Amino acid sequence: MSSVIDSVMTVFTTTEPLFLWLSGAALGLLVVATLIGAVLAYRVKTPAGRDTVRNLNARIRSWWVMVALFAAAMLLGSGVTLVLFALLSYLALREFITLTPTRRGDHAGLFLSFFVVVPLQYWLVGIGWYGLFSIFIPVYVFMALPSLSVLGADTTDFLTRTAKAQWGLMLAVYCTSHAPALLWLDIPGYSLPPALLLLYLMTVAQLSDVFQYVFGKLWGKTRLSPGISPSKTVEGLVGGGLTAVAIGTGLHVITPFSPLQAAGMSLIIVIAGFFGGFVLSAMKRDLGVKDWGTMIEGHGGVLDRLDSVVFSAPLFFHLTRYWFT
């Protein structure tokens, strides 16, 4: 226990005062949100309003837990952060496969997906073997899983089953693993801990979601696509997206980017985040569910919270790697 405290103290004292500023900002944001939630709960009287506020407060409560978990993992080092993301991938894959019809013939392949592919992908990230972690699932697992399934000699929905399992792995494991992979980027002239790049990605992507929700609730009128995601509005998307880009630009101090580059990067994160969420919403409609799961109170499942990260993580990773390393 004392060694953990020591390492945490070391992080506090050796990293820039920047870290304290960032933690302070996150804490401030959570406190303000909690206070607003409490005031709203006191003032709102209509039944529909109460439901919205109850959900809002559940979301804020969950944010406290998520921010605390993420901050603890980052403080404890890249290994712990990697394990946290591996666990998130496992939980997200579990949500995806739960909603996908499976048959006996898929059993061995699915077992390997959870207990071999997930750890192996994150191990490859952890040893920094870029050449293999970037093709392991799209190439080798892509061939191995249907090869295993075909041994079950069951052709019912074979293409559908194979494709869905592969999509689950791509979204929940492959794409998601690019977020912690940022910790292993070696950027010349960038003296800050690389964990700040991961923090940058998560902050811009998640704040974009939060502000799209806030702008949508306050000023949303024009539904973007009622058939796919009834809560998404044009006003929310534009207002929330621009706010997130502004914050992302301001946060250029924790990145190797210039302010203009940071604006471009955060715009890409916001757009990819939007499409990630949108595509996953379409899948939920197709599967006939509202949320991927129930694990995070107020939000739904792990995949509901990660949906804005799945597309933006690989994009952000590759753009940073290509231009800055």
Place this chain on the structure above:
Amino acid sequence: MIPLFQPALRHGLLGLTRLLVGARASWEGSAPADTPRIYFANHTSHLDTLAVMAALPAKLRARTHPVAALDYWGGSALRRAVAVGCLNALLVDRTGKATAEVMGAMAAVLESGQSLILFPEGTRGDGTVAPFKSGLYHLSQRVPSAELVPVFIENLHRVMPKGMPLLVPLICTMRFGAPLEAVEGEDKAAFLGRARDALVSLSRPASQPNSQPAPQPSDRRTSR
């Protein structure tokens, strides 16, 4: 097995169960309550008992006893420690030689104000619910004050299909239904059919589509 380790082992087992299958409780028609109850569930895999126990609130879990087979769970000191020490199991002889004693032991638990978990199909199914064995009827006759609460275990047969040694983690929900109402003068067959129907009716949630294989003929027969 030192008794000191049993709480740790219990937490470990329940935690592992949640990590693998979620074991979420969905109370649909009944609420958690500390009254003598017979929770009767469909038998889908070896994980059923752990999953139902993990889904119960901790306070009720401590006063709920899954009924388990003596021939297997009493077979070694370790198994007995896991079943009895960690999961409060009531071990019963299922050979049929000691029916009166088994019934007496189960009734004693209910009469002391505690609850039981039963799997009245007697055998593991493939996602469909088999006809019930008669023990549930006799027990309800003997302790009419105990509430009969159906618990539909969703998805667990996909986690560990019969004959498959490997396990695929999927989110499993325990759907706790409304207690069975008492019907005056009902015979054994009618009671068991009604109890089974109550369990099967929980298998189709209102908001979510059926993520399981197409309903089997036996399902259709009872859902009239």
